[in-house]
Amino acid sequence: MKQLTQIATLGHFGLIERLTSPFKNTNPTTTFGVGDDAAVIDAGDHYLLLSTELLLEGVHFDLTYFPLKYLGYKAAVAGCSDIVAMNGRPKQITVSIGVSAKFAVEHLEELYAGVRNACEEWGVDLVGGDTTASVNGLAIGITAVGEVAKDRLVRRSGAKENDLVCITGDLGAAYMGLHLLEREKIAFAGHDNPQPDFNGREYILRRWLKPDLRADIVDALAAEGIVPTSMIDLTDGLASDALQLCKSSGVGVRLYLERIPIAAETRAMAEELNADPIVAVLNGGEDYELMFTVPLEMRDKVLHFGGVDVIGHVTKAGAVLVTPDGGELPLTAPGFEGN
Amino acid sequence: MKQLTQIATLGHFGLIERLTSPFKNTNPTTTFGVGDDAAVIDAGDHYLLLSTELLLEGVHFDLTYFPLKYLGYKAAVAGCSDIVAMNGRPKQITVSIGVSAKFAVEHLEELYAGVRNACEEWGVDLVGGDTTASVNGLAIGITAVGEVAKDRLVRRSGAKENDLVCITGDLGAAYMGLHLLEREKIAFAGHDNPQPDFNGREYILRRWLKPDLRADIVDALAAEGIVPTSMIDLTDGLASDALQLCKSSGVGVRLYLERIPIAAETRAMAEELNADPIVAVLNGGEDYELMFTVPLEMRDKVLHFGGVDVIGHVTKAGAVLVTPDGGELPLTAPGFEGN
Numbered sequence: 001m002k003q004l005t006q007i008a009t010l011g012h013f014g015l016i017e018r019l020t021s022p023f024k025n026t027n028p029t030t031t032f033g034v035g036d037d038a039a040v041i042d043a044g045d046h047y048l049l050l051s052t053e054l055l056l057e058g059v060h061f062d063l064t065y066f067p068l069k070y071l072g073y074k075a076a077v078a079g080c081s082d083i084v085a086m087n088g089r090p091k092q093i094t095v096s097i098g099v100s101a102k103f104a105v106e107h108l109e110e111l112y113a114g115v116r117n118a119c120e121e122w123g124v125d126l127v128g129g130d131t132t133a134s135v136n137g138l139a140i141g142i143t144a145v146g147e148v149a150k151d152r153l154v155r156r157s158g159a160k161e162n163d164l165v166c167i168t169g170d171l172g173a174a175y176m177g178l179h180l181l182e183r184e185k186i187a188f189a190g191h192d193n194p195q196p197d198f199n200g201r202e203y204i205l206r207r208w209l210k211p212d213l214r215a216d217i218v219d220a221l222a223a224e225g226i227v228p229t230s231m232i233d234l235t236d237g238l239a240s241d242a243l244q245l246c247k248s249s250g251v252g253v254r255l256y257l258e259r260i261p262i263a264a265e266t267r268a269m270a271e272e273l274n275a276d277p278i279v280a281v282l283n284g285g286e287d288y289e290l291m292f293t294v295p296l297e298m299r300d301k302v303l304h305f306g307g308v309d310v311i312g313h314v315t316k317a318g319a320v321l322v323t324p325d326g327g328e329l330p331l332t333a334p335g336f337e338g339n
Numbered sequence: 340m341k342q343l344t345q346i347a348t349l350g351h352f353g354l355i356e357r358l359t360s361p362f363k364n365t366n367p368t369t370t371f372g373v374g375d376d377a378a379v380i381d382a383g384d385h386y387l388l389l390s391t392e393l394l395l396e397g398v399h400f401d402l403t404y405f406p407l408k409y410l411g412y413k414a415a416v417a418g419c420s421d422i423v424a425m426n427g428r429p430k431q432i433t434v435s436i437g438v439s440a441k442f443a444v445e446h447l448e449e450l451y452a453g454v455r456n457a458c459e460e461w462g463v464d465l466v467g468g469d470t471t472a473s474v475n476g477l478a479i480g481i482t483a484v485g486e487v488a489k490d491r492l493v494r495r496s497g498a499k500e501n502d503l504v505c506i507t508g509d510l511g512a513a514y515m516g517l518h519l520l521e522r523e524k525i526a527f528a529g530h531d532n533p534q535p536d537f538n539g540r541e542y543i544l545r546r547w548l549k550p551d552l553r554a555d556i557v558d559a560l561a562a563e564g565i566v567p568t569s570m571i572d573l574t575d576g577l578a579s580d581a582l583q584l585c586k587s588s589g590v591g592v593r594l595y596l597e598r599i600p601i602a603a604e605t606r607a608m609a610e611e612l613n614a615d616p617i618v619a620v621l622n623g624g625e626d627y628e629l630m631f632t633v634p635l636e637m638r639d640k641v642l643h644f645g646g647v648d649v650i651g652h653v654t655k656a657g658a659v660l661v662t663p664d665g666g667e668l669p670l671t672a673p674g675f676e677g678n
Binding site: 002004005006007009010012015016018019020022023025026027029030032033034038039041043044045048050051052053054056057058059060091092094096097098099101103104105106107108109112113116119123124125126127128129130131132133134135136137139141143145147 | 341343344345346348349351354355357358359361362364365366368369371372373377378380382383384387389390391392393395396397398399430431433435436437438440442443444445446447448451452455458462463464465466467468469470471472473474475476478480482484486
């Protein structure tokens with residue numbers, strides 16, 4: 001009998017490549033397919049962007065502490081963030097849910113209220129979806145459609161040597177928020193009406209439960225007349241996302257540890273949990289911030305719009321993290337084992 | 340404490356309406372949103388069609404007897420059938436899967452091989468998707484994108500009084516195939532290497548495991564210069580789908596029982612199982628055939644391309660099934676309880 005290959009041996013990205021590489025695109029409107037945050041479809045005078053996400057209970061969220069309204073909002077963020085990462089604006093989404101018998105109509109209304117909040121905030125239309133039964137917990141499928149002018153499309157693959165590596169916001173907070181919630185879940189297990197004290201932890205909780213969509217960065221880039229050479233959204237952890245961008249662009253990066261912005265609350269939580277905040281930054285994920293590269297001469301322009309940090313630069317090859325003492329650590333991430 | 344509403348009390352379509360009606364569309368490119376088989380997005384010189392499906396293990400398929408290659412193919416049919424139902428041609432799909440640890444790479448390759456067979460057969464491009472872990476069985480999210488010329492778009496809502504009700508192929512076969520497989524699953528439970536005898540049941544099994552996409556009908560309609568006044572794909576059972584079309588169009592239908600095509604194998608299986616083949620037709624579902632309406636004067640044109648039957652006509656109101664003895668039964672379907 002043929003030996004079977006465990007998925008873990010290929011790594012996440014090796015698996016995707018193995019599954020999708022036998023496919024050949026044939027439609028002239030398919031401009032770019034697998035390999036970016038969103039697919040790019042030619043719509044004549046502009047590009048249409050298409051992205052899907054599948055969120056599963058027990059893997060992506062824990063309903064013990066995840067309010068359904070926030071979950072609906074975050075699902076919309078997860079879908080639309082891929083559009084933003086291509087420098088596009090989200091326009092339409094569909095939401096499909098699989099629900100078990102334990103859910104009542106009011107629960108689903110909470111979930112959809114969160115989706116609606118997101119839609120209203122960003123000017124996105126809910127255009128479809130379905131509800132179906134599930135025997136195995138809540139499943140949410142989100143598809144986002146966006147638009148981008150043809151000359152403003154940004155992919156993962158355009159980073160050039162000496163480009164600056166920029167990131168928005170701060171990193172690692174969502175992961176620390178998740179850890180706090182997981183700790184309290186264990187501490188309060190069996191309590192009928194748990195009232196954990198989250199005083200002073202509001203920021204990291206919000207970053208996990210209700211992240212922001214960085215559509216404002218797309219607007220700011222347009223206002224400053226900047227088209228990044230490459231971009232990706234930070235959802236798998238800085239290390240994994242940086243490695244993906246490097247791989248797509250055929251380049252390397254040097255990132256400087258002390259330049260990576262980490263919120264005080266993130267550091268405080270890490271300290272309390274005896275964890276390293278850098279691990280949260282590198283491997284935590286779900287920050288929903290953006291990493292992009294721009295030519296060196298755009299430094300001032302990029303810093304001008306605030307909330308963006310230059311954390312390193314693009315090199316010919318090799319992805320390294322430079323520590324404050326000048327040491328170099330290779331960037332590594334789960335899912336890249338196969339490379 | 341507020342009384343919670345059970346989902347079943349609203350019915351499937353009542354639930355969708357309750358969840359989606361608070362949403363207001365604001366983008367000019369959102370031509371039509373919720374309420375058709377696919378959403379319609381304005382892409383300048385043509386419409387873009389968008390549809391998503393969520394298929395869950397234990398609800399939509401049983402891996403005990405569903406070969407993964409067929410499952411991949413059928414998932415693609417499920418996604419693209421909604422595009423065809425709008426008189427469009429599918430162009431791109433994305434496939435997202437949630438897989439538990441019991442799956443090996445080779446299993447997923449089987450699934451994707453089925454998707455690829457479908458893509459190659461129809462000229463559709465796989466442009467995205469993702470794999471994620473699942474703690475609860477296999478989940479498949481399919482998004483299909485299609486195109487249709489603006490003057491060839493067909494919705495559910497255009498049926499007019501006296502129009503002819505046409506259907507493609509024959510109905511009820513998939514449901515009987517499912518029942519055969521379920522029976523054999525129980526009969527062979529505990530056997531290490533079950534070898535059920537499916538001789539003479541190939542058609543109904545194929546209809547469940549590997550249905551056809553009726554994209555040929557879109558081509559035939561175009562070749563004959565016919566734009567149906569309304570169309571829907573037959574996935575929820577003829578009764579439910581007819582009621583949806585009636586509701587969207589604000590009309591009724593009279594369908595004639597003896598005109599509904601049922602394959603000999605379907606009848607034979609029903610007889611063996613002491614089941615009524617009409618129940619399979621009306622409430623079975625997953626036929627992936629098309630029901631459409633055309634003006635009366637197009638009768639000859641429609642019958643000309645073969646494999647299409649006129650099974651009734653559109654009335655002012657009320658959906659009834661006329662039995663061979665001239666009796667009338669109201670069409671009813673689960674999910675319409677709330678109406």
